[in-house]
Amino acid sequence: MKGFTALAIGFWLGMIGLDPIAGPIRFTFGSMELFDGLDFSVVAVGLFGLTAMFTSLNENVTKGLAKFELSGLFPRVKYAVRSRIDLLQGAVTGFFVGVLPGIGATAATMMAYAASKRMSKTPERYGTGIVEGIAAPEAANNSASYSSMIPLFTLGIPGSATTAVMMGGLLMLGLQPGPLLFVNNGDFIWTVFGSFWIGNVMLVFLTLLLTPLLASLLFISSAILYPMVFAIIVFGVFSIGYSMSGVTIALLAGFFGLILIKLDYPPVPLVLGLILGPMLERNIRRTLIQSQGDVLIFIERPIALTLFVLTAIVLLLPVAMKLLRKKKPLLAETSS
Numbered sequence: 001m002k003g004f005t006a007l008a009i010g011f012w013l014g015m016i017g018l019d020p021i022a023g024p025i026r027f028t029f030g031s032m033e034l035f036d037g038l039d040f041s042v043v044a045v046g047l048f049g050l051t052a053m054f055t056s057l058n059e060n061v062t063k064g065l066a067k068f069e070l071s072g073l074f075p076r077v078k079y080a081v082r083s084r085i086d087l088l089q090g091a092v093t094g095f096f097v098g099v100l101p102g103i104g105a106t107a108a109t110m111m112a113y114a115a116s117k118r119m120s121k122t123p124e125r126y127g128t129g130i131v132e133g134i135a136a137p138e139a140a141n142n143s144a145s146y147s148s149m150i151p152l153f154t155l156g157i158p159g160s161a162t163t164a165v166m167m168g169g170l171l172m173l174g175l176q177p178g179p180l181l182f183v184n185n186g187d188f189i190w191t192v193f194g195s196f197w198i199g200n201v202m203l204v205f206l207t208l209l210l211t212p213l214l215a216s217l218l219f220i221s222s223a224i225l226y227p228m229v230f231a232i233i234v235f236g237v238f239s240i241g242y243s244m245s246g247v248t249i250a251l252l253a254g255f256f257g258l259i260l261i262k263l264d265y266p267p268v269p270l271v272l273g274l275i276l277g278p279m280l281e282r283n284i285r286r287t288l289i290q291s292q293g294d295v296l297i298f299i300e301r302p303i304a305l306t307l308f309v310l311t312a313i314v315l316l317l318p319v320a321m322k323l324l325r326k327k328k329p330l331l332a333e334t335s336s
Contacts, residue, residue: 002265010273011280013038020278021285033245040168040274042237042246043253047267049233050254053226055261083135086116090136094143099150112140146196152177153189157276164275 016027017037028034080087090112097108116136117126126133151157156177158164167177175185182189217225237250260267291297299305 002263003269006260006265006267007269007273010270010275011277012273013043013270014274014277015281020282021289031245033243037278038249038274039240039246040271041165042240042250043274044165044271045233045237046250046253047257047271049229050250051257051261051267053230054254054258056222056226079131079135083132085119086132086136087139089115089119090139091143093136094140094145095147097140098144098147108140108144109137112136149192153181154179156279158272164271168275 012027014037016034017025018035019026025035093112093115094108097111113126113133113136116132117123120126120132122130145162148158148163152163152167156167158167170177175181175188233250234247237246238244240246257267260270287297288295299308
C-alpha cells in the first residue's frame with residue numbers, strides 16, 4: 001500500500017500544469033512557473049540527491065581526513081575468484097528481475113544478497129563486509145541496469161528511477177519508447193547497444209585506475225564534502241531553466257523524500273508516477289473520447305483483456321496469500 005500511495009502522489013504531481021486535453025490549469029496555486037508542469041529531472045535530483053544529504057545530517061560529522069593506505073584500496077583478483085559463484089548468481093538474478101517492468105535494480109540487489117546468504121556456509125559473516133556479500137548484489141545491480149532497458153525500449157515502461165529519467169530524456173529528444181522505436185529509430189537503438197559493450201570494456205580499465213581515487217573520497221570530511229555537493233546540485237538545477245523556482249522545487253522534493261524515507265515509503269514509485277502519469281492520463285482520456293465514455297473498450301480486445309487479468313492477478317495474489325497466512329493460525333487454534 002505504501003508503494004501505491006507513493007505512485008498516486010507521483011500521478012498527482014504529474015497532473016500539475018496545463019490540462020493536455022481540455023486546457024485548464026491544474027494545481028499550480030497561482031504560480032506561472034508551474035504552467036508547464038514539474039520537470040522530472042529537478043524532482044529526481046531533489047528526491048534522490050538532496051534526500052541522501054538530508055538523511056545523513058543526523059550522523060556524526062568527521063572533522064578531518066582519515067588515515068588509509070593507498071594499496072588497500074585496489075581490488076584483488078583472489079576476491080573475484082573466491083566469489084565467482086556469487087557473481088554468477090547475482091548476474092542471473094539481476095537479469096531476470098531487471099526484465100520485470102517497474103521493479104528495478106534495487107529489488108535485484110536485495111534478492112541476490114538474500115540468495116547469496118542462503119547459499120553461504122557462513123551466513124553469520126554477512127553484514128560485516130564479507131566480499132561475497134558485496135559481489136552478489138553488485139553483480140545483480142549491473143545486470144539489472146542493462147536488462148531494465150528491455151521493458152523501456154520494447155514497452156515504454158521504465159523499470160527503475162534511472163530508466164525513468166532516461167525515458168524522460170528520450171521523450172525530450174522526440175523519441176517515443178515502445179515497439180515502434182526499433183522500426184523508426186533502429187540506428188539509435190543499435191548505437192545504444194554498441195555503447196553498452198564499449199562502456200563495459202572501458203569501465204573495467206577506468207574502475208581499476210579510479211577505484212583508489214574514488215574510494216579516497218569517502219575519507220574526506222563530510223563538513224567539506226556536503227557543501228561542495230550541495231553547490232553542484234543547486235548550480236545544475238538552476239542551469240536547467242535558469243530560474244530559482246527549480247531550486248525551490250528540488251529543495252521541496254528533497255525534504256519530501258526525507259519524509260518518505262522516515263515513514264518507510266519507497267520514492268521510486270513516485271518518480272514512475274511522475275513520468276508515466278501524464279502519458280497514462282492522455283491515452284486513457286483519448287480512448288474514452290473515441291469510445292464516447294464506454295469503459296468496456298479497455299477489455300474488448302484479447303491482448304488488452306489478458307494484460308488486465310494479469311495485472312489484477314499481480315495485485316490481488318499478495319493480498320490473498322496474506323489472508324491465507326492469517327487464516328491458518330485461526331484454523332489451528334479452532335481445531336485445538
